[in-house]
Amino acid sequence: MAAGHLTGYGVATWHGFTDGMFTVPDLLGLAADAAGGAAHHLTTVQLPVSLVMIDPLVQALDGHGPLAAAAAAGLEVMASAPLHGGELPAITGPELTGLIRAGLTPAQACLLTTASCPGVTQVLVAASSAPHWAEAVAAVAQPLLDLDRLRKIVGVLTSA
Template sequence: MTDLALGTYRCRAIPESAARAAASGAWIDTAPNYCEGRAHILLAPALATHPELKVSTKAGYFTAATGADAVRACVLDGEQAATGHCLAPVYLKWQLHRNRAELGRERLDMVLLHNPEGVHPGDRGALHRALRTAFAVLEEEVAAGHLTGYGVATWHGFTDGMFTVPHLLALAADAAGGAHHLTAVQLPISLVMIDPLLQALDGQGPVVDAAMAGLEVMASAPLHGGELPAITGPELTDLIRPGLTPAQACLLTTASCPGVTQVLVAASSAPHWAEAVAVVAQPLLDPDRLREIVGVLTSA
């Protein structure tokens, strides 16, 4: 069983979509830089009305306006603010406090370090040191009652070999001095970003490693920024499962990846959300069908 989550990166109607997610019992995924820095504020009313809603947010990227606020708060200098991305401890603590205030939550369900591979491009050692330091800050937030768990949201950190799930677990254990609160990874999985699915079918890769460790695995960009439904033809859609729309076929394939626990979808309209809810309620594709689908894609 794979759950549906509302992704807010490309969501055009966050308040209405959040209300639909609440009615479906879905997780919501957001970030302080989404919707030009307004995503948290737009979500806050729905979160106040539905305190049971689970939310993952992020730390790392920030808008120019947030960067200016951070400079005024003396947690970033002008050069750091110009990069739009930072995981330094002083900034990270400030951003976590800001996230809590904007979302109206005393305790955050989950904070994901946002594409940390961008902090030290190509320098694995420096990146691991930065991650270990950031994990220590997050463990402090857990101890203070401000955070339940944390993780990493990456676009290409796994595929570029900048870290693996065992690396992340070891860094978290070192930062915590033992039992840690690293609970999730988020990465793109789709008919385009298909490597994690290929690896999972072979019992390898980040999805399997995370699942074996009991982590949440959040699959992002299942529709590849909305591009996939338009290029998924009827033959491929029918191969995945007859009777589905192209968007549903793409979502079902991602949801069926062994080890995935949540699929993020930015459904702004009620019909699109209903389509997504309906397809994740269906039986998942078995590994043989997934291999057939992958075979068609890789031979094209």
């Protein structure tokens, strides 16, 4: 970083936040203590956020958890696995898709929900074809869902 080749770094985890291994403040403390003091270059956290990995969304709607902490610290948040390894579109029925936003495909509805999550600044998507990529781009180009809609979605998914 001193040579100007890197401008920042991030931490990616699948279970680190949910298993209580660390928090965003812990990571910021480690960055300050071990990687440059107050001038550390920790810029990003990456974690799964989806209709399956819904805890970060639930917490963010309540103003706590890793997404809220990262946003408060000015960190970028990359949401990974928004389609849960490609499984979500096949199990997202028309009722849930319509609740999210009418006219979208199941994949687009899942992506839009993740992109709308408070604190999320980027959604990581792997597309298997050009049409899938175009579908993903169209999903995140939609106006984001408001907090009331996100709460309805969460209520439906967590009421079982």
